Amino acid sequence: MSFIPGQPVTAVVQRIEIHKLRDGDNLILGFSIGGGIDQDPSQNPFSEDKTDKGIYVTRVSKGGPAEVAGLRMGDKIMQVNGWDMTMVTHDQARKKLTKKGEDVVRLLVTRKSLENAVRQSMMH
């Protein structure tokens, strides 16, 4: 998950498909996000690189659609339905996730354990 500014980002990602839950008039996904290019990256407890301004999952509600789909706390979201999440503001990220017309969001997330798992499997 390291990135060199100016170079394309390479990461091992996992596809997660979340079906939104209808709660009255809202469609909820069941997690919270933090981060963004307009936020302070040094406050992020989940990022390795404290200059990383990406969108991170800060909390997953128990039993919600996100947990069911396999989202974990500390995940960095790279893409939402094809929209890039590595260089967006906090508000833009929220908007891309909470579009009213969509029932399903397909995320590409990455975490540290993924990379370790891939490395281990490559070593064997």
Place this chain on the structure above:
Amino acid sequence: MTLSCEGNPALYLLFVCFYSIQTHESKRSFLRMDGVNKFRVRWEGGAGTWGRSGRVGRPFGACISSGLNGDGNIAIKQQEEDCTHLKTVRPLLSRKTQLGGTTERSRGGAGVHKPRPPAPDMDNESQYSGYSYKSSHSRSSRKHRDRRDRHRSKSRDSSSRGDKSVTIQAPGEPLLDAESTRGDDRDDNWGETTTVVTGTSEHSVSNEDLTRASKELEDSSPLECRRFAGPVLSGILGLFALLTPLAFLLLPQLLWRDSLEPCGTPCEGLYVSLAFKLLVLLISSWALFLRPPRATLPRFFVFRCLLMALVFLFVASYWLFYGVRVLEPRERDYRGIVGYAVSLVDALLFIQYLALVLLEVRHLRPAFCLKVVRTTDGASRFYNVGHLSIQRAAVWVLDHYYTDFPVYNPALLNLPKSILSKKMSGFKVYSLGEENSTNNSTGQSRAMIAAAARRRDNSHNEYYYEEAEMDRRVRKRKARLVVAVEEAFTHIKRLQDDEAATSPKHPREVMDPREAAQAIFAPMARAMQKYLRTTRQQPYHSMESIIAHLQFCITHNMTPKAFLERYLTPGPTMQYQRENGRGRQWTLVSEEPVTSALRQGLVFSLRRLDFSLVVTVTPLPFLNLGEEFIDPKSHKFVMRLQSETSV
């Protein structure tokens, strides 16, 4: 020392001259001002055209008593004719202002609606009664009056409207105006008078004539000299004071030159200092005091009188001392005499410093806020002034009135006739009620007013639409005017000097500004006339004045917009002044003596024939200024903390 008892003649002289000025003032004060006495019955502008007298007291006082005695003799029949008007006025006094009308509303109402049938006849008769019969005026004054009336044709409307109103200032007493106009209806049915209601007989002086007399007094020349009496007096005193030191120096030299002690260099030094001080005194007196006065005040200008008295006392006492101690024993010490003269000049310089502070500086620091409201249309302004007496504050306010307030246009005051007639129809019902029952009339009329008010409820609708329509009309005319003027201005252009030689093939006629103005006036004349008529400004601008203004604008290379600025917005009154050496007549109406200083809550008003300015005094608030120091290094910023949004 005999100074103390010989000082008295000087004081006596002082009091004599003050007294003489005072009595002259008081002769005029009954016409204008009654500051000291607390009663404020006053009339101005004349009574109604029916010869009504609103003034309680002389000269009709005698006739009240005789009339009310009920004598029906022929001998006093003429007096009775005069008195009947007062009689009709009397019962009206009991039904006070249920109308609650203010002067200007009734005046405005009186100006617009005059549906009484006998009005035109009565108008003419009473107005010219003074002319046709033997009046108390001489032929020359009548000629003067005629000339003046002809000149005043322009403001005839406003002044004649003003003439119809009578105002009594005493608090709590009703305004006589509305009742007096209403009484005419009753007068027809009264049955007591068989003669024509003019209010004058051949030998009495009606209020009309008294009005004219007062107007004449205001305009005639003796008052013009009045304006300069004060400054002339102070000028003489100043000159006397300036020449005194020179006299002190010269008299010993002339009278007993031989026995004087020779006095060398110190004396010459003193001469030099004396000369320079006199020069400074002369120049500063010229700069400060020798200005033509701009206003005559009704009472003394206290500070100026104080200073004049001070100067007089100083100089008189110096002369006294000089006469007793120097001239009599023929004092030989010349240096002492020169020193004495120098000390007089020093004292005069100090008095001048005092004068500067009292007359010029003290009122510069603002201490009060004056709110000036014009009674007819509510135009108001706020001004900051310093510590002044009421009369000086009045002069100050009037200075600013002429440049700040938009000009008073009486034609703009009244509501459109359509709305007003509806209102008045309601009131007409009320006014035909009985005048005999005065006890329950108040209750009845109140009910009437309430009913009328309820009935009037939808006239505000019409007022709104009428206003909108008026706005639209004005804007349309204005647009036409602007376009016409712009087009007219494109017809001419300024001839540059170098162009004169060229183009002999089509020679253009060279015009001077006046001809150019007349040439381009024609296309815009109609639009201009229509616009002025819509905004009711046409009495202020004659064709001649418009052409003159056009010529002025062309000469100074102004654009059409600059030319129009004079007509599109009503300018300050100063713009419409004609050169009038006589000055403007204003009356100061106040409950306090006008030489008292301004203080909180004081109200006074400045009255002219058809409107007045009401001035309210409030002190400026005391400012408590605190301090807060901000370190420039304390401006620091951080990024906002991580915000978490749940989705």
